[in-house]
Amino acid sequence: MFRTVEELVGLAQDRNLPVSEVMIQTEIETTGKSYADIFSRMADNLDVMEKAVQRGIHEEIRSHSGLTGGDARLLQKYLSSGRSLSGDVLLDAVSKAMATNEVNAAMGTICATPTAGSAGVVPGTLFGLVRKLQPSQEQMVRYLFTAGAFGFVIANNASISGAAGGCQAEVGSATGMAAAAAVELAGGTPSQSAHAMAIALGNMLGLICDPVAGLVEVPCVKRNAIGASTAIVAADMALAGIQSKIPCDEVIDAMHQVGRMMPAAFRETAQGGLANTPTGKKLKDKIFGQAARSSVLDNR
Amino acid sequence: MKYRSVFDIIGPVMIGPSSSHTAGAARIGRIARKLFNDCPDRVEVTLYGSFAQTYRGHGTDVALAAGLLGFDASDPRLPDALTIAAGQRMAVSFNADTETQVEHPNMARLHLTKGDNVLDLVGASIGGGKIEITEVDGFSISLSGSNPALLVLHRDKYGAVAEVAGLIAKYEMNISYMEVARHEKGHVAMMVIQTDEEIGEGLATEISALPNMLNVAVLS
Numbered sequence: 001m002f003r004t005v006e007e008l009v010g011l012a013q014d015r016n017l018p019v020s021e022v023m024i025q026t027e028i029e030t031t032g033k034s035y036a037d038i039f040s041r042m043a044d045n046l047d048v049m050e051k052a053v054q055r056g057i058h059e060e061i062r063s064h065s066g067l068t069g070g071d072a073r074l075l076q077k078y079l080s081s082g083r084s085l086s087g088d089v090l091l092d093a094v095s096k097a098m099a100t101n102e103v104n105a106a107m108g109t110i111c112a113t114p115t116a117g118s119a120g121v122v123p124g125t126l127f128g129l130v131r132k133l134q135p136s137q138e139q140m141v142r143y144l145f146t147a148g149a150f151g152f153v154i155a156n157n158a159s160i161s162g163a164a165g166g167c168q169a170e171v172g173s174a175t176g177m178a179a180a181a182a183v184e185l186a187g188g189t190p191s192q193s194a195h196a197m198a199i200a201l202g203n204m205l206g207l208i209c210d211p212v213a214g215l216v217e218v219p220c221v222k223r224n225a226i227g228a229s230t231a232i233v234a235a236d237m238a239l240a241g242i243q244s245k246i247p248c249d250e251v252i253d254a255m256h257q258v259g260r261m262m263p264a265a266f267r268e269t270a271q272g273g274l275a276n277t278p279t280g281k282k283l284k285d286k287i288f289g290q291a292a293r294s295s296v297l298d299n300r
Numbered sequence: 301m302k303y304r305s306v307f308d309i310i311g312p313v314m315i316g317p318s319s320s321h322t323a324g325a326a327r328i329g330r331i332a333r334k335l336f337n338d339c340p341d342r343v344e345v346t347l348y349g350s351f352a353q354t355y356r357g358h359g360t361d362v363a364l365a366a367g368l369l370g371f372d373a374s375d376p377r378l379p380d381a382l383t384i385a386a387g388q389r390m391a392v393s394f395n396a397d398t399e400t401q402v403e404h405p406n407m408a409r410l411h412l413t414k415g416d417n418v419l420d421l422v423g424a425s426i427g428g429g430k431i432e433i434t435e436v437d438g439f440s441i442s443l444s445g446s447n448p449a450l451l452v453l454h455r456d457k458y459g460a461v462a463e464v465a466g467l468i469a470k471y472e473m474n475i476s477y478m479e480v481a482r483h484e485k486g487h488v489a490m491m492v493i494q495t496d497e498e499i500g501e502g503l504a505t506e507i508s509a510l511p512n513m514l515n516v517a518v519l520s
Binding site: 003023026027030031032038041042044045048063065103104105106107108109110111112113114115116117119122144145147148149151152155156159160161162163164169177211213214215216217264267268269270271287288 | 301302303304305306307308309310311312313314315316317318319320321322323349350353354355356357358359374376378379405406426427428429496
């Protein structure tokens with residue numbers, strides 16, 4: 001059992017195991033379930049993630065409010081034009097993160113990673129890296145265990161709830177988890193995973209949770225998208241040997257502290273930030289006011 | 301530690317859009333339904349904190365109704381729960397209390413009735429779909445819902461706890477957490493027992509048959 005990232009990395013180094021294996025063994029110890037059971041349950045989660053991504057990039061998705069849907073497909077189309085500035089891997093990941101959150105906003109089936117509002121970053125990053133790294137199914141399942149191990153530390157020492165800690169606790173946590181897991185998938189060390197997470201999460205500190213009309217749509221879908229790009233860049237930095245000057249556990253503590261000091265208006269109450277802009281308020285009135293839902297769709 | 305399993309972080313598989321406001325709410329509703337052990341005629345829901353502010357946008361009301369119908373958070377019928385509840389003559393009303401300051405940002409009080417059968421429950425959604433039941437019928441408890449658990453309402457008499465614990469041992473099961481809450485000495489008390497293993501119907505039936513037991517509910 002580990003409580004901190006330092007302990008997690010220490011366990012992996014002492015036993016000469018990847019972080020994913022430490023997580024699986026810890027799960028066996030705490031639940032008494034078999035290796036096969038635990039592995040296949042995570043493989044089922046991977047299937048759900050893949051289906052959501054595929055739906056989002058192939059089907060016509062629209063949320064009930066009409067606020068979100070279709071952007072993942074736009075990005076795929078743009079990607080195939082070959083004009084992308086940020087590169088194929090990055091933009092594919094961004095598109096697949098969006099796909100997941102668009103399906104989520106449309107009340108589709110997703111796997112929370114660590115929450116539903118932040119469900120796009122971890123699978124988006126993974127499926128964006130598939131073409132480049134060509135991982136086996138086992139490696140993809142392991143990626144999720146590694147992401148889970150780092151998320152486990154955040155959840156127990158800080159928070160993964162936007163209502164408690166703002167968006168930094170949701171998309172911020174997911175971005176840190178994805179960065180750490182991408183490092184292992186690319187063959188990096190447990191210590192590099194910790195640096196990747198510290199770099200990624202450190203960059204998200206202070207991010208507020210300000211959903212327009214209280215819906216998990218604007219800006220959530222795009223924050224997941226850019227979270228995936230941050231995760232890949234942070235992973236690349238750590239794989240290059242760049243270290244976070246502030247240790248990962250201290251970054252997590254800092255995130256927790258920032259969350260506690262954050263005014264309630266910025267913690268999922270839809271009272272501040274983008275939710276409180278003139279357009280944000282207008283959209284809310286349109287969706288929940290007298291205007292029919294169809295008029296929202298027409299104005300897109 | 302609040303989170304014990306990697307599947308609390310990578311999971312649950314659920315219907316969107318919000319793990320705390322949709323999946324967590326469905327879980328709170330489902331636990332209330334299990335403890336009530338019947339389909340209620342009426343449910344009055346009071347929402348607090350962020351639940352009260354944003355419940356319509358997140359489908360918190362729909363998800364609570366889904367849970368009260370016994371659906372889990374990944375049930376594809378979840379989005380239609382309010383219509384299905386109306387069809388089953390379960391009247392669910394929602395009241396947003398934005399004034400009362402609450403301990404946790406996402407809290408709901410559920411008051412279920414059917415004839416003389418009444419259940420009052422307070423639940424909090426603490427993030428990532430995880431929940432905590434903090435109050436049942438006025439008893440302050442702490443129940444995560446992520447481990448198998450027994451809730452036993454019993455007369456506050458000597459031996460009651462020992463007999464229940466004895467039966468659990470007979471089934472070769474391990475208690476991971478246990479508490480007993482009561483209002484007044486000698487009246488009614490509630491045991492909350494979490495176990496490492498799944499709790500079978502056999503054990504629940506045997507506990508119900510013990511003297512001094514008033515109600516036994518199993519959460520798996």
